[in-house]
Amino acid sequence: MTTHTTTAPSGLTHAREMLWAALEARDETAAASAVFDAHDAGATAEELLLDVIGPVQARVGGEWAAGRIGVAQEHAATAIQDRVIAALAHRDPRRRPSAARGVRPESGAAPRRVTVACVDGEWHSLPARLLAEVLRGRGFLVDYLGAHVPTPHLIAHLHQNGADAVALSASLPVRLPTAHAAVTAVQAIGLPVLVGGAAFGPDGQYALLLGADGWAPDARAAASLLAGGLRRPEGFPPDPGRELPHLSDQEYTLITRGRTELIRRVLTALEDTVPAMASYTERQRERTAEDIAHIVDFLAASLYADDAELFTRFVTWTAGILRARGVPDHALVAALDLLAAAQYDFPRARAHLLAGRSALVRDPAPTDPGRRP
Template sequence: MTTRTPEETVTAAGPLRALLWDALLAGDEYAAADVLFAALDDGLSAEEALLDVIGPVQAEVGLGWAANRLSVVQEHAATAMNDRIIAALAHRSPPPGEGRGRIAVACVEGEWHALPARLLAETLRLRGWRVDFLGAQAPTPHLIAHLHQTGPDLVALSSSIPTRLPTAHAAITACQAAGVPVLAGGAAFGADGRYARLLGADGWAPDARAAADVAAGGLGVPSGAALHEPVDDLPHLADQEYTLVSRGRTRLVRETVDGLDDRFPAMRGYTERQRERTAEDIAHIVDFLATALYVDDDALFTSFLVWTAGILEARGVPARSLTPALELLAEPLRDFPRATRLLQRGGAALTGG
């Protein structure tokens, strides 16, 4: 464990972040690894290297993609290099034994952003836990089979994308029914952990360091004693709006894209690839609409739309193209009160109304 103050850590890590960033942008994995190895030789702890250097730089990689300063390929390459550097650090800095117990760390089914969970897994190892890192996209049935086979003290579930929250809910419930408490983490669960609490997780942490601290304190007996239906936790699901919107996703996307030719004339000149990208954007909107219906939270939907508008503007696509898409989505959903409210508030958020 480090004995630095937070201020000392920031002072030590700042220049290292800049050096790591430059190496990643240059595509020089060896130079990137050398930055971290030299810092370890100079007294930086392995945990600080993971959480105060690699973690923040990876966050900057994501922001660089969002602002269109990095291409998808650059973002993927930088992430892959960071992942390999984490592996190299793990082999260079073996954990000090495994006396605390066993923890399974997994990404929710459908969640491919595994680096945050990897950072947690390595931090837990450094703190003396035996860790089963199950990686990205762990199917819930296989996760539960693993729990029965290994009997961990805790499951740490990670998710970065809010549209995985319904799946996370099922995973949380199933893990608890298997007798294992669940610690939830990742951006999907909200900056304040509101969705972790809503979905019944036994604990939540905002980052890997805090999660390791929570694990050390223990979570006790899981709060969910047996499998139950989502509506038992979320009574608003009884109106079936989430189910009907999620099941109608393909039709909603197709009809909205077709209708945009008239509502947004500029789309008539789109290439096939541009139309495909538009369909992908509409699909994301429907997915976030369905998820907002699942958790009954307007802010989840409106914040996604504002974020999407920024992504589009950074790529030279006018954000106003989202407004007719919302209007078209609203037509087949006019008899859905909650969906109608979400679409109206989403439109207002885009226009500043």
């Protein structure tokens, strides 16, 4: 779709640079000034949200992945960004983008009401927050529920307050099962569901798998889809809550149920396989256990989606993260081998693990699966 940008690219570039410098210094006042100065110079709120704040947040994640900033600094930057978004939302409403962009299908019709939420377990709320503000700027009535919304609470909210459509966000593929439950539950009460976020794959293929009524790669595309009214695209399954036939082999269920024991067994075996672990501090052991847990969780997600590529993207990305922190590739390969050995009765899981190992050995360059700290 066409991006409606009215501000000169150089102005937005300068705003991004000033905002990044402010976040590096953890200076909330300077961060607000960077955005508000651009606003006063004529940038629309939508441009600032999607062409300044969004890209800078992506840079924050990239700096964390490269090991140049820590988790605490990443969290501080995100908190500042969230407060700047809130402050921008309460500036002069006359500077908002026009609300007349197809939101009201007929003259005098009421604005559409959209509920925006992150799926259960998803704490990366900034993408959903950006969407909510873009929708408000285009004239929608928006209920923004924030991060980690359990599906029963989402359904209760919809019963109590109503909506014309629901937009669900998920950044991590490990949230696909809970996203599926949310999509199914919302459709069961008669509402269409639009999904977005890195969890649903580079081209939204997992949105199709889970039976969502639509997928958008970004907030502008989402706003346009909602303005036109969600229609079930050709190829999307007609029945909410359809079964996924590949789950009948029980591999996903058995691995998730045995997750804790599996992590413990692999961690114990890894100590014998990687001699350097003998000198690990307690904190290093905890980090290693966390890494193994992430591997198991992404393996489960790839089994749920029946897509080994989901797992290989995670493995190659993780290898880059660990290298930036001084952990050699052979430690990750050893963990994958131990997991494969433990999955001797699970042919799909072994195939996904083998694909991940092969991708790591063949191409050590990391790719981002949408996972952040």
